[in-house]
Amino acid sequence: MPIRTRGTRTTYRSLVLAASAALMAVSLAPAHAQPAPGTNRGDADRRESRPIHSYEKAIRESVWVDIRLDGDGDGRSDRVAVDIVRPSEPVHRGQKIPVIMDASPYYACCGRGNETQRKTYDAAGRPVQIPLYYDNYFVPRGYAFAAVDLSGTNRSDGCVDIGGRQDVQSAKAVVDWLNGRAAGYTSRTGSKLSSAGWSTGDTAMIGKSFDGAIANGVAATGVEGLKTIVPIGALSSWYDYYFAKGAPLFDSGPNWLAENIESPAAREPCQAVKKRLVDDAPRTGNHTRLWHERDYVRAAHKVKASVFAVHGMQDLNVRGKHFGQWWDALAAQGVERKVWLSQVGHVDPFDFRRAKWVKTLHRWFDHHLLGYDNGIDDEPMADIERAPDQWTTDRHWPPRTTRVTTLRPAPGARPGVGTLSQRPARPGARETFTDDRTQHEIDWAAAVDRPTPAKVGFVSRPLSRPLRLSGSGTVTVTATPTTTSAHLSAVLVDLGPDVIRDYAAVGEGITTLPQRSCWGASTPGDSACFKETIARTKAVQQTVFSRGWADLGHHAFPGRERPLTPGKPHTITLDLHAADHVVPAGHRLALIIAGTDRHLIEPPATTPRLTLDLARTFARLPIVGGSRAFERATRGPVLVPTTSPTRPDAVAGPRAVRPIPGASR
Incomplete structure (x- = not known):
């Protein structure tokens, strides 16, 4: 177990003395740790190296x-x-x-x-x-x-x-x-x-x-x-x-x-x-x-x-x-x-x-x-x-019962608010949105049930049982732009109340405390004692759990841009980030397609309006249990409430991240 301390410097000297005493005591035991590995069978059978x-x-x-x-x-x-x-x-x-x-x-x-x-x-x-x-x-x-x-x-x-x-x-x-x-x-x-x-x-x-x-x-x-x-x-x-x-x-x-x-x-x-x-x-x-x-x-x-x-x-x-x-x-x-x-x-x-x-x-x-x-x-x-x-x-990840399952968007009763199921949309079905570089994925998710000009959303029925997605997925989009450049975003959303780590806040899901715990031995110049943390949480109404982006100009050849032809349909596949998420019973699964995801991708040179061909747009998602699991979860009675007894807030939008991977924490 770690040694717990409070403050930043008060126990360094005492820790060094205590560690030295402990090491002297342990050294009286047989010197069994860290001989050259594999020198005898006894080494391989040992369970744990000791601080001797x-x-x-x-x-x-x-x-x-x-x-x-x-x-x-x-x-x-x-x-x-x-x-x-x-x-x-x-x-x-x-x-x-x-x-x-x-x-x-x-x-x-x-x-x-x-x-x-x-x-x-x-x-x-x-x-x-x-x-x-x-x-x-x-x-x-x-x-x-x-x-x-x-x-x-x-x-x-x-x-x-x-x-x-x-x-x-x-x-x-x-x-x-x-x-x-x-x-x-x-x-x-x-x-x-x-x-x-x-x-x-x-x-x-x-x-x-x-x-x-x-x-x-x-x-x-x-x-x-x-x-x-x-x-x-x-x-x-x-x-x-x-x-x-x-x-x-x-x-x-x-x-x-x-x-x-x-x-x-x-x-x-x-x-x-x-x-x-x-x-x-x-x-x-x-x-x-x-x-x-x-x-x-x-x-x-x-x-x-x-x-x-x-x-x-x-x-x-x-x-x-x-x-x-x-x-x-x-x-x-x-x-x-x-x-x-x-x-x-x-x-x-x-x-x-x-x-x-x-x-x-x-x-x-x-x-x-x-x-x-x-x-x-x-x-x-x-x-x-x-x-x-x-x-x-x-035991295995993703679970061995995971199957790539094709889900398809279709129009709903209102423009921009559609359905998500395994049934393809009818030929000629369309939805339209305009890139709005001032909005981000949290804005889209909060408004998924309302027609808004910046996105289109497709939502499953409330789930009668939990649905687990595990691994990497893709979203293939066929879109007709009005301009010569366009960016696309696709996000998967769990629609329902939850308490999550507040990943969008400072700390990205943790709060750093003044208390310290010690992990190993210290010297006056190199302490083994570090500030502890706790989870920073937030109540939300929806959770974005996977996302992907693309420049539509890279539709023809991956990694090579070509100007778009306004008025002509182009097809591109967006790679969704790997995740493992369980959408609980009573919640709904949503796929949102939009333009610039503010703070997460840079906007295009133009402000395009894009029309989606829904019959040629689909998601291939890693669902545990495959298409049968999705079918079971989206039929039958919903046995849990779909609303929260309280009114949780939405998580804040994603923060702009400096392009220095890992330099600050």
Whole structure:
């Protein structure tokens, strides 16, 4: 159990003394943790690594690894900085240990975690504070922790490459060095070699957002020695971070991000790299070679590491498509997988399910890096948050009874308010809306039962039994525009009262408290104590649980824009973000189609009016139980009330998100 404290600094010294005393007491027991994995059957049968090593006496060192690329064009191979914390006791016993690694561009510029921690160093340049709890918790348990500065950031050479070859190679080279395949040095420019002879070479990569993207990218190289990755709210394709089928998701591109995270030393020599990030990432949304290089999904067949993915189903920064397409590609290759899906936005599980997360992560690393037979590989594949702090599990995800089911919109009694069922609309059925860049998905959902000019909505009958959607879906739209450009949005809505995490508010579903809990050992310069959080909730009348967008100009060729012909129908398929949502009995399922989703996509150059051909518009949704489950749920008597006894408010609209994945939390 964690040690609970209040305030920010009051117990650091006492914690260090208590931790030291505990370690001395434990060290009287037989030294059984962290021998070289697999040396005997007894090691594999152990259930849990123990904190028997001194964190205070841990070795803290910096190594610069040659990445065999010259990104800054100075005629020398770039070196990336790796700050390492590892227990000293295994060295004296001749034991080798595995490594947990977080490769990040944010250690100096923007910080890591809910408290925006940055690396700190002593006067000699040795690491003092390493952000987050990984070193505090895992080093006493016999692991080394390596915090890698990506190319062009903090103390590393080279240029920021925003998920490209230089970024991925920054971390891959460290895995190679840990396995004796790359050169390391004791300084940034010196010639003295540094060996990783203390390491087994077995490595795990973990990280949120950009950091998790690099873990995905390194795994997609198939590098030997990388045993597992834990991507949290992570990107799987950088094109899909900046565009959705050509619709721009931000008003800037990767060059803006590069300028904000690069080290001062990299600014001048890296001008050519940043120019490429502009020239090869056109605002048209065309899919260029730059984006192809940064698509890790296409290389999923190379992945050898197991994957423990975590994603917020209301993450409006790194959206659910990233997780969904990565998960599906890994599944097709038979990669060992585990997943947590929460109701939060872009939030680390340490800040929404802390105790369970640390315990689960500990067991995951023990199994995959130390070979311990602790049973985690036999447990349910998925943990799903159904309501704030209420979780269920699934043996497989999506459940094996999930079937892609086609639902079709049709006109209703009033214009713009239609029906959603499995029956196709009659030929010639039409609905029309006008793009309104001042409205967003919450506005549309709140008005789904009223004719409004900015959207069209299609609603199922009230459900007689719960209906579960699990996985990724699509919406195919045939629309005739009045202008040469148009953007489309499609959202799935659960119509009915509920209490959800307030993902659209500051904190994205959590509230940070002043109280702290401690996870591992501390030193005066690196505390293991972090502010606790609670769920931030809101009562709502409707919940948007999946969405997707597209630029209609990309209808003919994915990734290549063409001007639209006004008055001519065009067909395009929008990818809905992966989710797992249960629409309760008494609620209704709605599909809304509209134009610009304010704050989530940028508007087109024109203000189009679009006419939908309903006979050629449909949704293909992952329904547990398939078409039969939908049919059963939408017929028969409704046995629960469809209205709330109180009058909950609608959740606020989505906030504009800075295009810095994971830099602030």
